[in-house]
Amino acid sequence: MPICSNMRSAHLKCWQKHRLTGSMRHAMGSEARQWQWVLDVEVCAADWLAKETGLSKGRVKDAMNKGAVLLKRGRQPEKRLRRATFRLLPGDRLALNHDPEILACTLEQTPVLISEQGDVLEVYKPVGWLSQGSPWGDHLSVERWLQTQGYPDARVVHRLDRETAGVMLYARRRHVAGTLNQLFQNRRVRKLYLARVAGHCPEPMTVQEPLDGKSSVSHVRPLIKQDPALVEVDIETGRFHQVRRHLAHMRLPVLGDPRYGEGNAHPDGLHLVAYRLIYPWKGQLRDVRIPESLMPPWSIAPDA
Incomplete structure (x- = not known):
């Protein structure tokens, strides 16, 4: 069973496959397939899936247990179908998204x-x-x-x-x-990140470069100024890849970021962690941090 522990893991393929279209898709160079049906009979879910796909009953049950089978019945919200003996009814819409590599993937560290x-x-x-x-x-x-x-x-x-x-x-x-x-x-939650970046960061800065046509604000504070600098980033907005894009815009790309920046490759992957979150709850201000034992070795958590 493969252990997926870096950013080139099988789950990267998972995000890429979101962009595929068609009722049945074959990922180039892989065994990944997607099927969709509208049922016209009443039948046991696992039996139907095995018959229609040619997969063994065991592989079908594994896919169901891991959430790769989706069911839409009438006006009910779409849900993941996990029970192999579930009775499908005429009119049910069923989808199976089957990638053996993703389904076999495990991770060493748990939440x-x-x-x-x-x-x-x-x-x-x-x-x-x-x-x-x-x-x-x-x-x-x-x-x-x-x-x-x-x-x-x-x-x-x-x-x-x-x-x-x-x-x-x-x-x-x-x-x-x-x-x-x-x-x-309403921007009442503070989201703070630590990042190791390629370059010097001599002083605090505020980045207001719009992202995707929307206003975006990131406050950057250096904790270690020399290259590779360690910075804390406090974001006011939550745009797609905001921290990574803003730092790359300032020519301080995050180490190990395969998508943004130049000269920042690193064998240990992305040097970015959302280490702290502050939010109001029931009359108190919750300040939640990653336990020190779980902080990445490249980081040094600042004092409050």
């Missing part, structure tokens, strides 16, 4: 529940884990991990890149998720 604040779960997400599942499965998502750890209704509130470790919030109830979402939207 950590830092603290439980009633219906709010403060969690450490390691590198390689998804914030929530993709159409290709959810067995390597923090959301699913929480659901298997005694929190069956855990739901994602915000997201963090797969290749970035950090503090995340999950909600145990729908209305709590809505409340937390409002805090993020």
Whole structure:
């Protein structure tokens, strides 16, 4: 069974496959396939999938257990179908997204529940884990991990890149998720990152370069000024890859970032961690940090 521990892992393919189209797709050079059906009979789910795809019953059950089978019934929300004996009905819409490499992938480090604040779960997400599942499965998502750890209704509130470790919030109830979402939207949550960058950073700076046509603000504070500098980044907005893009814009690309910057390659992967998150909850200001034992070796956590 492959161990996927770096940014070239099988889960990188997972994100790439989101862009494929068609009712059945073959990933070039791989065994990845996608099927979609509208049922016209009543039948056992695992039996139907095995018959229609040619996969063994064991492989079908494994895909179902790992969240790679999606069911849409009538006006009900789409859900992951995990029970092999589930009875499918005429009119059901079924999809199977099967990539043997992704389904066989495991990760050495598991998430950590830092603290439980009633219906709010403060969690450490390691590198390689998804914030929530993709159409290709959810067995390597923090959301699913929480659901298997005694929190069956855990739901994602915000997201963090797969290749970035950090503090995340999950909600145990729908209305709590809505409340937390409002805090993020109203910029009442401080999100602080540590990054090791290629270059010197002699003084603090504020980056206001718009991203994707939207205003974006990042405050950068050097903790180690000499190359490679260690910086803390406090973001006011939450644009796609904001920290990485803003630092690259300032010619301080994050070490190990394969997408942004030049001269910043590193064999140990992305040197970026969302190490601290501050948010108001029930009349108190929660200041959540990654436990020191889980901080990456290249980082030095600043004092509060």
